[in-house]
């Protein structure tokens with residue numbers, strides 16, 4: 001792709017030469033591939049990088065400056081998502097996935113749920129055996145969340161609306177108007193990768 | 204056959220093993236004498252430095268998160284990845300530098316893991332606290348707007364909120380007052396029915412306030428734990444260990460470097476020695492080669508020379524043998540001839556004397572008888588008989604005298620021949636006496652008389668040639684052979700043999716025997732002096748004549764040469780020193796120009 005003259009106006013030898021000229025690049029590539037920059041290891045590095053990037057969604061386009069990528073309501077939902085503090089946990093590039101949190105940080109989720117606790121419900125405790133890690137889960141990334149129902153670690157929450165409502169109650173510990181919740185749900189739908197959007201089951 | 208090959212193979216094998224061992228030792232020492240590759244060392248130190256930076260950045264990011272200055276925890280997350288990656292890179296770098304991976308590294312990585320775990324906990328606490336803290340103003344605002352809320356409660360709620368915000372700004376802020384005030388607010392809730400809006404509001408206020416206090420405390424605790432994670436110390440420890448390893452490695456390398464220097468010095472000496480020996484060997488080889496080449500080149504020449512020498516020796520041997528035989532033959536022939544001549548000489552003397560006597564006596568001895576007969580007849584008076592006696596007497600005398608004279612002439616001739624025979628075969632062969640060459644030529648001509656009968660013999664004798672000191676019989680032999688050859692080469696009809704004598708100079712007599720015969724073809728002229736070379740029929744010629752002549756003349760310090768033109772004639776030229784007892788200069792005999800003229804004249 002780098003070598004495609006239409007895209008980058010470059011050729012592999014030129015690319016390899018450019019990388020080889022940068023001492024820091026060379027040492028980084030060496031540390032990973034154990035060899036000097038070459039077409040083989042550079043193209044591998046490029047592929048890896050591309051894989052690590054989330055597939056772009058409408059929201060990503062919005063963030064990059066395309067104001068028309070999302071609707072006014074969806075944008076409002078984004079503002080609510082931020083101002084209510086969902087973003088404290090669902091954050092970063094992947095809108096989540098970079099920390100662990102107790103399910104029920106501000107309320108007793110499992111007591112209110114009414115069903116007996118399972119091993120699965122113990123979360124990270126199963127791994128660390130630390131009492132403080134009981135009911136602690138990795139905050140999931142909300143990318144493509146509209147497509148991944150049912151929700152939560154045990155798939156006990158059938159709809160996005162219910163998941164968002166639970167989040168308000170147990171993770172934020174605050175009430176919110178139904179309208180705001182709907183807006184947030186609308187926003188969450190903008191996180192679906194565009195390549196999946198057509199096939200996705202839009203409710 | 205087999206054993207030497209085995210031995211050679213073994214020698215080769217052990218030699219190459221030795222060389223391989225020497226080289227291996229060299230390579231080993233060379234490897235060992237390398238210190239840490241400077242690049243590896245700087246890489247390691249740089250890696251450690253980066254780890255320190257990452258560690259410091261983590262601390263900074265933790266504090267920024269604590270105060271809500273970071274938007275999200277991605278920087279912390281990135282720090283994890285970078286540190287983990289660096290930890291692995293450090294390990295490969297250490298291995299690449301040829302060092303053992305020290306425990307300090309795994310300890311360092313463990314401490315990082317610990318730190319990451321603590322940071323995870325911190326993030327969890329921090330996120331919730333910040334959310335609650337952010338919600339707090341909203342909560343207070345809602346409380347203030349509620350008509351059921353008393354002024355004092357409002358003030359209390361505001362004070363609690365302020366206290367909570369202080370805890371956010373100052374880590375070590377004392378939260379006990381805030382806690383007390385919160386407890387007092389909550390006492391007011393106790394009286395309220397839980398379903399009322401105010402009760403729920405206050406309940407939320409309490410929950411969030413407590414959450415903030417709890418999480419804040421936890422955060423502070425975690426900050427302390429984090430600070431206690433000995434990442435920095437572990438990095439120091441690792442660096443110290445590595446520095447120690449570097450130093451040790453350098454020391455070892457230096458020691459091996461010394462070994463290497465000594466070893467390569469020794470190897471160089473050995474190589475130098477081998478080189479010198481090789482050069483010497485090559486020198487020898489080159490010399491031998493040169494000699495061999497030379498020998499090779501000259502071998503043929505040598506062989507040729509040898510062959511020529513041998514041939515010459517053989518020819519000489521044959522010649523001298525033939526010469527000996529001829530001499531012996533001649534000697535015995537001479538003896539016989541001399542004996543016969545002697546034997547003949549004595550009776551010849553009688554016969555000669557008698558015939559002479561007879562001739563002389565015819566007149567006087569017969570006269571008395573004649574007179575007496577005539578007187579008798581006259582007495583008898585027989586005039587007829589007397590007259591007859593007279594005529595008889597006259598005719599008898601007239602016939603008898605010339606006959607006797609002829610007889611005497613013949614006897615004289617016989618005497619001459621016998622004399623010549625005696626002369627020719629003188630028993631003094633080896634003995635040298637004085638003799639004129641003309642004498643020798645004459646005796647030869649004499650002996651060859653029968654042969655020369657039908658040839659014209661022209662003699663041009665010099666008057667001034669002195670007697671020369673020589674072996675006469677030998678010189679005779681030479682002359683006889685040359686004359687014989689000349690006669691044999693010419694035809695009866697017009698054969699002419701010319702013999703010249705002259706003084707070449709005061710010490711040299713020159714004889715030239717020329718003929719107008721067949722001449723000698725150019726291709727054989729070089730061989731005629733060889734013994735046994737003859738063109739004549741078997742039985743007629745032995746091919747010895749000229750070779751003996753050559754031998755004799757050279758023995759007399761003289762020279763014999765031939766000039767010939769086929770179809771015109773041949774000249775044999777002999778030069779003899781007057782006194783052959785005095786050594787002569789060999790080359791005194793240059794070809795006289797008149798030889799050829801002479802041939803042309805004929």
Ligand SMILES: Nc1ncnc2c1ncn2[C@@H]1O[C@H](COP(=O)(O)OP(=O)(O)OP(=O)(O)O)[C@@H](O)[C@H]1O
Nearest residue numbers: 688689692731737738739744745746747748749773
């Ligand atoms: N005057 C001459 N003219 C032509 N040929 C000659 C003359 N003298 C010698 N030769 C050649 O040289 C040869 C050698 O001579 P040489 O006297 O040695 O031997 P020969 O006469 O053949 O034999 P031999 O003398 O024993 O009877 C002769 O056979 C003849 O061919």
Ligand SMILES: [Mg+2]
Nearest residue numbers: 684688748749
């Ligand atoms: Mg002869």
